[in-house]
Amino acid sequence: MKQLVQVGDMKVGVKGDEIVTYSLGSCLGLMIYDPVAHVGGMLHAMLPLSKINPEKAAANPYMFVDKGVPILFKAVYNLGGRKERLIVKAAGCGSPMGKNEMFKIGERNYTVLKKLLWKNGVLLKAEEVGDSISRTVYFDISTGQVTIKTGRNERLL
Amino acid sequence: MKQGRKREIISKMKSFPSMSGIAAKVLKLLDDPSSSADQVEQLLKQDPSLTANLLKLTNSSYFGIPSKVGSVRHAVAMLGWKRLSKLVMAACVSAITDRQLPGYDLPPGVLWQHSVAVSVTAEGLMRELKIAESDEIFTAALLHDLGKLILGGFVEKEIEEIEKVAARGIPFQMAEQAVLGTDHAEIGALMLESWSFPPKLVSAVRWHHDPDSAPETSSMTDIVHVANVLCLMIGIGIGVEGLHYEPSVLATKRLGIKHTQLELIASQTLEWAKELTDAV
Numbered sequence: 001m002k003q004l005v006q007v008g009d010m011k012v013g014v015k016g017d018e019i020v021t022y023s024l025g026s027c028l029g030l031m032i033y034d035p036v037a038h039v040g041g042m043l044h045a046m047l048p049l050s051k052i053n054p055e056k057a058a059a060n061p062y063m064f065v066d067k068g069v070p071i072l073f074k075a076v077y078n079l080g081g082r083k084e085r086l087i088v089k090a091a092g093c094g095s096p097m098g099k100n101e102m103f104k105i106g107e108r109n110y111t112v113l114k115k116l117l118w119k120n121g122v123l124l125k126a127e128e129v130g131d132s133i134s135r136t137v138y139f140d141i142s143t144g145q146v147t148i149k150t151g152r153n154e155r156l157l
Numbered sequence: 158m159k160q161g162r163k164r165e166i167i168s169k170m171k172s173f174p175s176m177s178g179i180a181a182k183v184l185k186l187l188d189d190p191s192s193s194a195d196q197v198e199q200l201l202k203q204d205p206s207l208t209a210n211l212l213k214l215t216n217s218s219y220f221g222i223p224s225k226v227g228s229v230r231h232a233v234a235m236l237g238w239k240r241l242s243k244l245v246m247a248a249c250v251s252a253i254t255d256r257q258l259p260g261y262d263l264p265p266g267v268l269w270q271h272s273v274a275v276s277v278t279a280e281g282l283m284r285e286l287k288i289a290e291s292d293e294i295f296t297a298a299l300l301h302d303l304g305k306l307i308l309g310g311f312v313e314k315e316i317e318e319i320e321k322v323a324a325r326g327i328p329f330q331m332a333e334q335a336v337l338g339t340d341h342a343e344i345g346a347l348m349l350e351s352w353s354f355p356p357k358l359v360s361a362v363r364w365h366h367d368p369d370s371a372p373e374t375s376s377m378t379d380i381v382h383v384a385n386v387l388c389l390m391i392g393i394g395i396g397v398e399g400l401h402y403e404p405s406v407l408a409t410k411r412l413g414i415k416h417t418q419l420e421l422i423a424s425q426t427l428e429w430a431k432e433l434t435d436a437v
Contacts, residue, residue, distance in 0.1 A: 007392055007427060023392035025400050046391050046424070052417060053424040063424060096386055097328060098403035102416050103386060105423070132400035134392070151262065151397055 005044045008063035012041035012075045013141040024092035024135040026106035031089045033144040034081035040141045043072040048112040065112045089146050091137050093129040126157050159338035170307045179204040180249040187242040194233040201229045210248035217436030239292045246296050260312030261396035270434050271394020272299050277429035278384035281422045288376050297361040298381050304345030329398035330366045368408045379408040
């Protein structure tokens with residue numbers, strides 16, 4: 001089944017599913033996959049830290065990297081995924097051009113992700129982050145294959 | 158050659174059906190303190206689809222009107238003149254931005270979502286920064302990408318050339334300018350000027366990617382600029398050009414905005430925009 005992950009959303013899937021998210025700009029797309037259990041999930045988080053709007057974070061934790069990432073891992077464990085087998089990939093975290101620090105939300109998203117993963121002893125297997133491009137991500141849960149598309153350009157992650 | 162191309166684009170602009178003729182008349186009435194609710198209602202009755210959109214937007218949760226509004230007269234009473242003119246504009250914009258947009262690679266409805274998102278973000282920034290309330294900001298934000306409706310077909314034909322120029326580290330609107338002799342911000346401003354929109358609003362549309370080049374700086378231009386970049390970053394209306402725009406350091410300084418304020422607004426934008434886009 002095809003599942004669509006909206007901005008500030010998360011979806012998990014099993015063999016036969018494809019999870020898709022569109023229009024990753026500065027948002028983080030995080031894909032985690034257990035190749036033995038053939039289960040996985042994708043998060044599309046918008047902002048680094050939930051303390052910016054605790055009320056929003058309570059209603060929708062997936063909007064924030066610090067709240068969404070742990071829930072994504074738990075959701076995949078619940079489907080039978082095991083931490084030691086997980087393949088973790090990141091996409092997105094882009095920024096507009098220039099040096100205006102105000103708009104480096106993508107970089108801040110990436111920094112918070114890296115800290116979280118490091119604290120929990122999880123490594124990123126692959127990443128395509130940064131740049132001023134838009135990314136659409138297709139995640140095939142049967143094979144674990146992650147495909148990124150920008151305009152007409154398609155590549156595997 | 159570029160000049161010739163610009164002339165071609167401008168002549169296409171002139172043949173673009175003006176936003177509902179009724180809309181322009183309604184806005185003029187609303188600008189005139191001596192006009193009455195009756196006159197507005199009579200005029201709106203001539204355009205049923207505009208009226209239907211107007212009522213749907215009036216009933217959207219964004220405006221928080223507790224009882225259901227079923228008539229133009231009721232809408233005038235509940236909203237007041239100023240908000241009504243905003244909504245007439247939104248109803249018109251929704252009618253022309255719901256189509257697919259070639260060149261920029263935007264599916265049907267996405268330019269409408271983007272226009273609404275930038276408008277509510279701009280209003281959010283205005284409140285957060287305690288800048289004097291202005292109804293024009295909403296309208297300027299709603300119309301900032303109007304030029305894309307004209308330029309899309311031309312961008313589509315020249316996209317490889319435009320992308321080649323942009324790849325040299327040049328913002329997308331400048332690459333449009335280099336290849337086509339004009340850009341979507343300039344074309345949008347020319348359209349609004351020809352429809353006699355107020356100069357301040359035209360200027361905010363003209364300089365929404367480059368507020369520092371405006372002959373006069375204004376908080377309206379700066380806010381539309383910031384709101385636009387923010388909405389693209391969170392993926393609302395992000396097209397072929399991605400985030401290939403350069404936010405102005407001076408504009409954020411002039412506004413005195415902090416990154417925490419920007420993130421707070423970003424966390425609310427989706428919900429605000431949804432309240433309006435769901436209505437139509």
